[in-house]
Amino acid sequence: MVIEVIAISLTDAKAAQQAGADRIELVAAIAEGGLTPSYAMIESVCGEVTIPVNVMIRPHSRSFFYDENDIQVMLKDIQICKQLGASGIVIGALTEEYAIDEHTLQRLIAAADGLDITFHRAFDEVKDQSKALETLMAYKEISRVLTSGGKNKVLDAVNEIQALEQQASHSHIQIMPGSGLTPTTLPSFITQIHVSEFHFGSGVRHQASFDHCIDANKIRDIRDIMLFRA
Structure with missing residues (x-):
């Protein structure tokens, strides 16, 4: 099973790797839900860790609706991520009707040109998650959907995650639960969910806060x- 950990610094990324994380989601401005990190940060992290680094591509935190100016910035950020050695990108775009913005998505996927792709928690704001997942499953380039099942915390969305997992079970897309998972909450959650990738943020930090560093323990x-479950 895959453990993905949010890193907001090079120190985070190195600590997560040393402790046994399988993949980094590299972000900036976590208090705003995560924005694209600086190019220097991307280059430093990709140059100093050996596990995959997937970079958040999000130009602002106002919404997940993007105009042409936003899209041009995102396309450039993706190009730079490729040049700096990122393994993948983390993207998401919605229409003002809170559905998947396929026009924007197609342009971002084309720019990724082989990079690993996660569709992020913009998914948790769609009006119809089943319909949205059906849309995303048409794109073979998308590896996974990060979601809390439309709830604030994934622990409150076991039924929703189970439904998404079942829907995606015969496709190439992985459902990756995130938001609220900790070493304490994971054991009961993992018995109800049969996915292979899990996403951790504040739950693997001291005092369960992004104000503090990663807790390797x-x-x-x-x-x-996860080894015990396997």
Whole structure:
């Protein structure tokens, strides 16, 4: 099973790797839900860790609706991520009707040109998650959907995650639960959900806060939990 950990610094990324994380989601401005990090940050992290680094591509935090100016920035950011050695990108775009913005999505996918792609928690704002997932499953380039099942915390969305998991089970897309998972909450959650990738943010930090650094022991505990389940 895959443990993905949010990193907001090079120190985070190195600590997560050393503790046993399988993949980094690299972001800036986590208090705003995560924005694209600086090019220097991307280059430093990709140059100093060996596990995959997927970079958030999000130009602002106002919404997940993007105009042409926003899209041009996102396309350039994706190009730079490729040049700096990122393994993948983390993207999402919605229409003002809160459905998947396929026009924008297609342009971002084309720019990715082989990079690993995660569709991020913009998915949790769509009006119809089943319909949205059906749309995303048409794109073979998208590896996974990060979601809390439309709830604030994924622990409150077990039924929703199960439904999405079932819907995606015969496709190439992985459902990756995130938001609220910790070494304490994971054991009961993992018995109800049969996915292979999990996303961790504040739950693997000291005092469960992005104001504090990564707690390597929490990542090790999560690894042990997953090994026991396997």
